[in-house]
Amino acid sequence: MIEKNSDNDNPSKVHRDFLREQIDCDLSSGAIETVVTRFPPEPNGFLHIGHAKSIQINFGIAQEYRGKCNLRFDDTNPSKEEKQFIEAIKRDVEWLGFLWNGEVKYTSDHFEYLFELACHLITSNNAFVDDSSADEIRNSRGTLTEPGKQSPYRDRTVEENLDLFKRMRAGEFKDGTRVLRAKIDMTSGNINLRDPVLYRIMHTSHPRTIDKWCIYPTYDFAHGQIDAVEGITHSLCTLEFSDHRPLYEWLVHKLPLPSQPKQYEFSRLNISHTVLSKRRLTSLVKGKHVSGWDDPRMPTIAGLRRRGVPPEAIRNFINNLSISKTEGMVEHAMLDHAIRENLNKHALRRMGVLRPLKVIIENYPQDKIEKVEVSNHPANPEIGSRMVSFGREIWIEQDDFLEDPPRKFFRLGLGREVRLRGAYLITCKEIKKTSDGQIVELRCSYDPDSRGGNAPDGRKVRGTLHWVSSNNSVDTEVRLYEPLFKTDKPKMGEDFLEELNPNSCKTLKLCKIEKAVFDSSHNDPAIQLERLGYFCIDKDSTADLPILNRTIALRDSWTKINK
RNA sequence: UGGGGCGUAGCCAAGCGGUAAGGCAACGGGUUUUGAUCCCGUGAUCCCUGGUUCGAUCCCAGGCGCCCCAGCCA
Numbered sequence: 315m316i317e318k319n320s321d322n323d324n325p326s327k328v329h330r331d332f333l334r335e336q337i338d339c340d341l342s343s344g345a346i347e348t349v350v351t352r353f354p355p356e357p358n359g360f361l362h363i364g365h366a367k368s369i370q371i372n373f374g375i376a377q378e379y380r381g382k383c384n385l386r387f388d389d390t391n392p393s394k395e396e397k398q399f400i401e402a403i404k405r406d407v408e409w410l411g412f413l414w415n416g417e418v419k420y421t422s423d424h425f426e427y428l429f430e431l432a433c434h435l436i437t438s439n440n441a442f443v444d445d446s447s448a449d450e451i452r453n454s455r456g457t458l459t460e461p462g463k464q465s466p467y468r469d470r471t472v473e474e475n476l477d478l479f480k481r482m483r484a485g486e487f488k489d490g491t492r493v494l495r496a497k498i499d500m501t502s503g504n505i506n507l508r509d510p511v512l513y514r515i516m517h518t519s520h521p522r523t524i525d526k527w528c529i530y531p532t533y534d535f536a537h538g539q540i541d542a543v544e545g546i547t548h549s550l551c552t553l554e555f556s557d558h559r560p561l562y563e564w565l566v567h568k569l570p571l572p573s574q575p576k577q578y579e580f581s582r583l584n585i586s587h588t589v590l591s592k593r594r595l596t597s598l599v600k601g602k603h604v605s606g607w608d609d610p611r612m613p614t615i616a617g618l619r620r621r622g623v624p625p626e627a628i629r630n631f632i633n634n635l636s637i638s639k640t641e642g643m644v645e646h647a648m649l650d651h652a653i654r655e656n657l658n659k660h661a662l663r664r665m666g667v668l669r670p671l672k673v674i675i676e677n678y679p680q681d682k683i684e685k686v687e688v689s690n691h692p693a694n695p696e697i698g699s700r701m702v703s704f705g706r707e708i709w710i711e712q713d714d715f716l717e718d719p720p721r722k723f724f725r726l727g728l729g730r731e732v733r734l735r736g737a738y739l740i741t742c743k744e745i746k747k748t749s750d751g752q753i754v755e756l757r758c759s760y761d762p763d764s765r766g767g768n769a770p771d772g773r774k775v776r777g778t779l780h781w782v783s784s785n786n787s788v789d790t791e792v793r794l795y796e797p798l799f800k801t802d803k804p805k806m807g808e809d810f811l812e813e814l815n816p817n818s819c820k821t822l823k824l825c826k827i828e829k830a831v832f833d834s835s836h837n838d839p840a841i842q843l844e845r846l847g848y849f850c851i852d853k854d855s856t857a858d859l860p861i862l863n864r865t866i867a868l869r870d871s872w873t874k875i876n877k
Numbered sequence: 878u879g880g881g882g883c884g885u886a887g888c889c890a891a892g893c894g895g896u897a898a899g900g901c902a903a904c905g906g907g908u909u910u911u912g913a914u915c916c917c918g919u920g921a922u923c924c925c926u927g928g929u930u931c932g933a934u935c936c937c938a939g940g941c942g943c944c945c946c947a948g949c950c951a
Contacts, residue, residue, distance in 0.1 A: 356951050391950060448949055455947055459879045462947085493949050503880035505947050514949035533951050557881055557946050579882085581944095586888085592951090634900060636890060638883090641944055645888050648901050658914060693914065724912065733910055767910050778910045844911045872912045 331637035333371070333578060337379065337548060346547045349381030352419075353407070354388045354537070357399035357521070360607040360614045361406045363628065363649075364590040367583040370632040372550055373412040384544055385414035389422045390536050392520035400521065402607070406615040410625045421536050422522045424543060428531045429483065431539055431569050432494060432513060436475045440568050441512060442468055443478040444495045451493070454500075455508055461501035462508045468497065482515055485528045489515050494529075498564065506561045510534055538562040542571035549575050552582040553639060583635070584643040587797035587815075588613045589804055603814060604798075610852075610863050611798045611818050621795065622840060622850030622865035627656035646797060653866050657848040661840040662690050662697065665735065665780040666827035666862075668792055668846060670709040672755045673781075675740060677762075678706040683785060686766065688736035700830055704737050705783040709826040711845075714779045715756060717745060722875075724777035726756070732777040735844060739764040739775055780844045787826035791861045793852065794820045825862075832860060840865070 330338075340346045351372040355365065376383035385407060389395050404418065435441040444451065444467045456462030470478075482492055494513035502508055512535040517528045541549045549562075556579045566574055584590060589598075590613055598604050598612070607614050610621035618628065631652035635644060665688075685701035710726070719727035726732045731741040738760040746755035763770035767778070798818050804810040831841055832851070841849045847867035855861045 354951090358951080388951070394950075444949095451949075452947075457879085457947055460947095461879085490949065495949095505880075507880095508947085511949050516949085530949095532949075537951085553882065554945055555951090559881090581883085634889080638890075640883055640890085642889065645902070648889070651901060654913090663911080689910095692909095692911080722912095735910065775910085777912085780911075842911085842913090845913070846911090847913095868911075868913050870912075875912080 331580075332639075333375065333548070333550060333580065333637055334378075336578060337375065340547070341379070348547075349376060349379040350384070350415075350545050350547045351376050351381065351550060352384040352386050352541065352544060352546050353414075354386045354421075355403050356388045356391070356394070357396060357403060358391075358394040359399060359592040359596055360402050360616055362590055362592070362595060362612075362614045363585065363618065363631075364583045364613075366410060366615060366628050367632050367635070368550070368552070369407060369410060369412060370629060371580065371637060373407075373414075374633075375548075375550075376415075381547075382415035383412070384416070384419050384546070386419040386421065386540065386544070388533065388537065389420055389520070389522065390531050390533060391516075392518045392530065393516060395521050397521045402616065406619075409619060410615065410628065419540075419544060420522060421531075421540050422520060424536075424540055425523060425527055425531070427543065428536060428539060432479065432531070432535065433476060434569060435496070435512070435565075436479060436494075437472055438568065439472060439497070441475070441494055441496050442470055443475050443482070444468075444493050444509075445491065446493075448490055451511070455505065456500070458505070464500050465495070465509065468509070479513070482513070482529050483527070485517070487515055489517055491515065496561075496564075498561075504557055504560055506534070506557050507564070510561060534558060534561050535565065538566050538575065538577070539569065539571060541575040541577075542566060542569075542573045545573050546575045547573075549577040551577060551579055553579045553641065554582075555579055579639065580637045581639050581641045583632075584641070585613065585649060586643055586646050586802035587799045588646065589799070589810065594804075594810060597808070597811075598798075601811070603811065610793070611795055613798075620853065621863055622657075622848060623653050624656050624660070624840065627653045630656060643803060645802075650866055654848070654869070657840050657842065657865065659694075660838050661842040661848050662836060662838065663688075663692070663842050663844055664828050664831045665702070665782055666790070666792075666825060666831065666843040666846065666849075667709040667711050667780065667782050667787075668822055668825045669712040670824070670826045671712045671715055671753065672784075673708050673710050673740070674755060674757050675706050675708070675760045676743065676757050677759045680706060682706070683783075686737045702736065702828065702830070703783055703786040704734075705785050707784040708734070708781045709784065709787060710734075710756075710779050710781050712753075714777075715742070715753070717753070725779060726777070730777075731775055732779050733764075733767045733775050734781045735778050736767055737765075737781070738762075738767065739769060780846070782826045782828050784826075786829050788829055788832060788860060790825045790827040791859060792822045792825045792827075792849070792864065793861065794822065794864045794867075796820075827860070827862065831862070842868075 353372045373383045444465045454463040493511045495509045498507045500508045513529050559577050562577050608616035608620045631649050683705045686704050687699050688702045689699045691697040714725040716727050740758040740760045742758050744757035796818050799813050800815045801813045804813045848865040849862045852861040852863045
């Protein structure tokens with residue numbers, strides 16, 4: 315069962331889903347000795363959190379059962395694939411914390427073998443070369459309710475098929491003029507069995523084999539065979555491949571393969587307020603609706619990483635879901651929870667003011683600067699503390715002051731007293747405004763006997779504010795994020811762009827951030843700015859202009875009460 | 878009107894014939910020098926209708942609803 319505090323990847327905490335039940339069964343029956351899985355991305359885009367589910371399942375299961383998991387690039391379609399994606403995918407899998415078995419594998423490593431298998435299929439009279447055009451093939455495939463018609467080229471002799479197929483390889487024919495097709499059943503209710511295409515001609519350079527080939531196998535002809543070559547025992551994929559399983563099995567049975575892998579399907583991950591399809595993510599990047607694949611608003615692994623989401627939080631999020639065949643949509647609040655749960659444990663506490671309001675402590679000596687001790691993590695004293703400099707001029711958050719506040723407002727108001735975290739109790743005496751009524755400065759007094767924030771007479775001070783002294787602040791740009799989409803389920807089709815959230819990224823300039831945030835001495839990059847949320851330093855930062863990303867805000871029941 | 882898959886609380890789900898786990902969200906309350914964290918509490922005649930059974934979320938039959946498939950994409 316999933317236990318409450320699923321902070322690690324302890325197998326005993328992973329639920330026994332139907333995949334693990336199947337594996338338990340195969341292991342105890344002796345059908346297999348060790349589990350071998352694979353994660354088979356096509357290098358045509360960046361990995362997203364939906365892939366993280368597949369990665370977690372494949373690598374996670376292998377780990378648990380002391381088996382193996384291969385990383386295999388399913389690179390059978392050079393028209394869409396690029397080297398940059400191969401590198402990005404490797405980096406993301408590693409960053410998520412997984413180690414693949416041996417070298418990285420590529421379907422293209424076996425193009426010669428696949429070619430031989432195709433010849434074998436032709437020789438056993440199970441495949442034929444079809445001269446029909448793509449349109450003709452489509453038109454004779456039939457529909458969901460009507461059977462298809464056999465190709466006029468279906469009854470060629472084995473010799474003719476073999477000759478033609480070799481000439482396809484030799485580059486004698488133009489793209490689209492011929493394909494190799496399996497000979498199965500044009501009347502099948504399963505359209506994948508209506509003489510599916512196995513090889514197509516593509517005079518396109520491949521990221522790895524370059525110009526060696528001008529014919530490429532389809533997914534269907536490659537996947538199961540390579541599973542067999544790699545000794546995959548459980549080929550785990552998403553539900554939309556269920557209809558391909560009969561074809562997968564047909565090929566595995568017809569061909570002389572070193573093993574007999576089996577395919578099992580689970581439902582893919584959907585998360586509210588975002589999109590998890592490579593097609594739509596690519597469209598966001600190409601249409602410049604985001605700054606790139608690693609834009610912090612993107613649900614890509616690279617985007618989450620840049621936003622400051624730790625890999626462990628992603629793993630915990632996935633582990634808290636369980637594997638099933640039900641297609642649903644997980645609320646993004648679940649991911650948020652996993653992120654906060656993890657960051658709350660690890661992030662160092664610091665202070666920073668996003669929308670600064672100047673406060674002058676009138677009874678504090680003009681040139682005095684003192685250091686007050688503030689905990690780095692109140693719930694975790696072993697993480698230590700730091701000395702924070704305090705002075706006569708400090709910044710507080712504009713939201714933390716109301717000229718005439720309601721009773722339940724536990725913050726600063728004219729004549730009210732609050733605590734500055736770790737420093738002193740202060741009382742607001744006077745408000746300075748511009749001629750048009752804008753509050754620009756507060757004049758306050760402090761209680762010299764309240765050092766550390768403790769009332770000398772034990773009086774109750776409900777509010778505690780974060781603050782930064784002007785001599786200890788770094789002007790910083792801070793980027794705040796919201797979900798990429800306004801609606802929980804962006805509509806299908808290209809008009810999903812209409813539902814982009816115009817406020818998904820808000821940039822604040824000249825925020826006043828405690829210097830210690832930019833100390834490079836701490837290993838853990840995650841920072842909690844107290845009362846504001848979790849932050850990390852963005853890669854766009856320069857020495858002159860530091861930039862923080864807000865990974866996620868703290869839960870906030872106050873603004874909720876106000877609504 | 879073909880084939881495949883799925884229907885348990887707002888969301889994700891356990892359950893494998895013996896009388897509905899857990900997590901998220903929401904809502905109460907307590908603690909608190911982060912309105913955070915933490916703690917405690919609150920929710921379901923299991924898509925429908927029949928049937929089998931002492932007993933059905935679980936088995937059977939028939940409905941209904943949702944998703945996927947007609948790429949020389951994966």
